[in-house]
Amino acid sequence: MDSHDPVLTTEPRPGVLLITLNRPHVRNAVDRTLALAMDAALTRLETDSSLNVGILTGAGGHFCSGMDLKAFPAEGVPVVADRGLAGLTRARLRKPLIAAVEGAAVAGGFELALACDLVTAADTAFFALPEVARGLIAAEGGAIRLPGRLPYHVAMEMLLTASPLSAPDAARHGLVNQLTPVGQALQAALALADRVQAHSRDAIRITKQIVQDTRGLDDHTAYAVQDPLSTPVFATTAASEGARAFIEKRRPAWHA
Incomplete structure (x- = not known):
């Protein structure tokens, strides 16, 4: 070198x-x-x-x-x-x-x-x-x-x-x-x-954050930490696109 x-x-x-x-x-x-x-x-x-x-x-x-x-x-x-x-x-x-x-x-x-x-x-x-x-x-x-x-x-x-x-x-x-x-x-x-x-950026990011934030917690506490992070994801355009792509048997267009 x-x-x-x-x-x-x-x-x-x-x-x-x-x-x-x-x-x-x-x-x-x-x-x-x-x-x-x-x-x-x-x-x-x-x-x-x-x-x-x-x-x-x-x-x-x-x-x-x-x-x-x-x-x-x-x-x-x-x-x-x-x-x-x-x-x-x-x-x-x-x-x-x-x-x-x-x-x-x-x-x-x-x-x-x-x-x-x-x-x-x-x-x-x-x-x-x-x-x-x-x-x-x-x-x-x-x-x-x-x-x-x-x-x-x-x-x-x-x-x-x-x-x-x-x-x-x-x-x-x-x-x-x-x-x-x-x-x-x-x-x-x-x-x-x-x-x-190949998957939703936001879903990947939030999934990783949930893993980081809930490690070592009991289930009850973990859900209390997880839900404020995960619940908004279900209302995103990415979630709607994922569902439509599944129904239409095509790849999702996450970033279109």
């Missing part, structure tokens, strides 16, 4: 923003510069009305090796404001984000993937949270999210022993949506993004 290459690239596709971590010489480890660049890319995704879905991937055959430990003594943990590691792990994005994982997704890199809504992964990829082996804590979502995504004892083995989890095993436990041959995770993510954005 040339020293003048950007640490992150963005590529708009139809309705999709492809975000690529671009520090392959360190397996795309996150330093302060990369964190700020990624935060800016996520802000673009959220504010650009032509974009419906984001895809996060890494250059050079790896997803992300987490925080750049060489930069850590001088820079600290590369969090951005209240949005967490690289502006993602504590953010509340309105639009879906898909992780396309090749190679290593470890430490903070795995936490970035856990902060995404969908995950595609090559069958040679692997995930790990080795923080305890470095005297650290998986404090950007690893310890919080992983026990809810994997069987409890599998998650605790990863957290307490720093053991890696292969992508095929992750898929078997439901942590990966689509498993692909090596080099094909991004193509699978692009296809998944097209499937997502």
Whole structure:
């Protein structure tokens, strides 16, 4: 990698923003510069009305090796404001984000993937949270999210022993949506993004918000949170169009 290459690239596709971590010489480890660049890319995704879905991937055959430990003594943990590691792990994005994982997704890199809504992964990829082996804590979502995504004892083995989890095993436990041959995770993510954005933008956005706002609540409380968000959707032109399209046996024209 040339020293003048950007640490992150963005590529708009139809309705999709492809975000690529671009520090392959360190397996795309996150330093302060990369964190700020990624935060800016996520802000673009959220504010650009032509974009419906984001895809996060890494250059050079790896997803992300987490925080750049060489930069850590001088820079600290590369969090951005209240949005967490690289502006993602504590953010509340309105639009879906898909992780396309090749190679290593470890430490903070795995936490970035856990902060995404969908995950595609090559069958040679692997995930790990080795923080305890470095005297650290998986404090950007690893310890919080992983026990809810994997069987409890599998998650605790990863957290307490720093053991890696292969992508095929992750898929078997439901942590990966689509498993692909090596080099094909991004193509699978692009296809998944097209499937997502084939549907109503507002319905997708509100569905994600409901999931975020009701996680961990009992049913009674969850309905009280959900209903003010969901009820107005049933009166939208998109809802009427969806019904008409079903009756007329055609694809909905959501954005006509």
